[in-house]
Amino acid sequence: MKKRNIVLLPQVMGTMTLLGEHIKLARLRRKLTAEQVAERAGISRRTLVSVEKGLPSVAMGIYMQVLFVLGLSDDMAKVARDDKLGRKLQDIKLMGTKRK
DSSP states (O other), rough: OOOHHHHHHHHHHHHHHHHHHHHHHHHHHHOHHHHHHHHTSSOOOOHHHHHHTTTTTHHHHHHHHHHHHTOOGGGGGGTTTHHHHHHHHHHHHHHOOOOO
């Protein structure tokens, strides 16, 4: 099977890298080794290293599993919860409708 190259915008890649760094820091704060987290997450140590680098080729489910092992899986439920732009667009549309 041919591996696809994933091309991300620099800002997106920066966010992925930051996520990986946060995951690594969370692991280190808990004084867990990479081997311990990888084993508990059911992944290889090499895959965990890829997660901690924020590589986009790692499936989102793997990121979720690692976050679960670290006790941080609830943080993912907060993603896009406060959709400020969506609410503004919705409000503009609502304000634009005229009553009969």
